[in-house]
Amino acid sequence: MDQFIAAFHLFFQVPVILSTCLGVVIGIVMGSIPGLTATMAIALIIPMTFYLSPIVSISLLVGAYKGGCLGGSIPAILLNTPGTPAAAATVIDGHEMAKKGQALKALKMSIHSSVLADGFSDIVLIMVAPPLAIIALKMGPPEMASLIIFSLMIITAVAGKSLTKGIIAGVIGLIVGTVGLDPMLGTRRFGFGFMELDEGIALMPMLIGLFAVSEFLINADKKMTGEKTKLYEISNDPADSKITKGEFKSCLKIIGSASAIGTLLGAIPGIGPSIASFASYAQAKKMSKHPERFGKGAIEGVAAAEAGNNAVVGANLIPLLTLGIPGDIGAAILLGAFMIQGLHPGPLLFKEHTDVIYAIFMSLLLANVFAHIFASFYIRFASKIASVPKWYIFPTVLAFCFVGVYGFNQSVFDIWMALIFGLLGYILRKNGFPVAPLLIAFILEPILERAFRQSLLLSNGSLGIFFSSPISLVFLIFTGVSILILIRGAFKKRSNSKFHEPAG
DSSP states (O other): OHHHHHHHHHHSSHHHHHHHHHHHHHHHHHHTSTTOOHHHHHHHHGGGGTTSOHHHHHHHHHHHHHHHHHHTHHHHHHTSSOSSGGGHHHHHHHHHHHHTTBHHHHHHHHHHHHHHHHHHHHHHHHHHHHHHHHHHTTOOHHHHHHHHHHHHHHHHHHSSSOHHHHHHHHHHHHHHHTOEEOTTTOOEESOTTOGGGTTOOOHHHHHIIIIIIHHHHHHHHSOOOOSOOOOOOBOSOGGGGSOOHHHHHHHHHHHHHHHHHHHHHHTSTTOHHHHHHHHHHHHHHHHOSOGGGTTSSOHHHHHHHHHHHHHHHHHHHHHHHHHSOOSSHHHHHHHHHHHHTTOOOSHHHHHHOHHHHHHHHHHHHHHHHHHHHHHHHHTTSHHHHHTSOHHHHHHHHHHHHHHHHHHHHTOHHHHHHHHHHHHHHHHHHHTTOOSHHHHHHHHHHHHHHHHHHHHHHHTTTOTTHHHHSHHHHHHHHHHHHHHHHHHHHHHHHHHHHHHTSOOO
């Protein structure tokens, strides 16, 4: 009870409430502009939080995370262009409704389903995270090392279309994570004579480079499009802009199912909102009495897709806060923000900063309220923002990013690092390599290395310690089974492609 009272005192402050609201506004606006995802919104905001208190900065970032996920549905419905990858399934029925003049109806349903699903996942997070953290406190170095190996295997496997490319990206992240002083011996590793690399590669330049700079380079590489075409219309019939009680009631069961699917998948590191969105959409089609309407402008399809991807937001924080393992790119960036504030996600966070954790939980719930209010107002003129050409926006965003990178350590070296990782991210993305495994592997490498080497010290160099612990053995078995399933799937996919390959 003392911790709850302390959390109330931390949360009920004007800066915390305003930062939550501001984060939601920035997230929705940036999410509604194709290319400027929730990930970039968080990356852009982090440099602004260096001198803020932990609860104010985390509330700002969490608000942007939630707002960005919701905002991605706006261009998906209006412009047939998902603002974020997670909104790809929303396009299927959302844009069909827009072409019929029901754009506002589709947007309103996306807001209702997003907020309801997000709130559901937040409640699950609040209920599950504390007891899970208590269990995690009993995990030693062998268990932690096995858990991270299992998590990295899943993340690298599902992050991209190619298993091989995902693994290569993850390995690059692990190698980059070894730069700096050896944590056990203090010797220099891969510093190439640069004193600035003794403490390792800073997270902020890498973050900005991989996502913001590489995005700028990719968009600069594309040719300008021709004349714009009208992709949607707003009907003059009031019925086309309102959700009836019958429509909302028919969507409630679907929203509930999609919320459960998104929360379950979001709690597993590496799955991500895109997979949850399509899984929820497929389940909604099975549940519907009129599955033939899906793909032709079914409001249930919009509700399922948006509930599925937004339910991942709160669920992603379950492995992040309890185990220190991010569930997707957005959670990985939040992990970096926690560490910048001197907070290290994991079971000890609940023991040492319980008041901060519960204050963050309160800001999560408040962000949903702000998201519903602002999004309902914003959709009235969102099309004007969503159609702003990206080549007007990206230079401004890039300038803010470089200012933020320099301000982190007041170092020009960090700007060069951001450019280097921007070029690396550009090369990887142009060749179909996912960058998420690279970032997550980079963040988890110090934890994995420390846990692995501590385990070997405890066992006098014997690998048997990883098999003698029941929890560690279970994670290793899961890893082995996952590898076998992935290899089998890859061979099956290859054989099917050869079978369907035309002769001659």
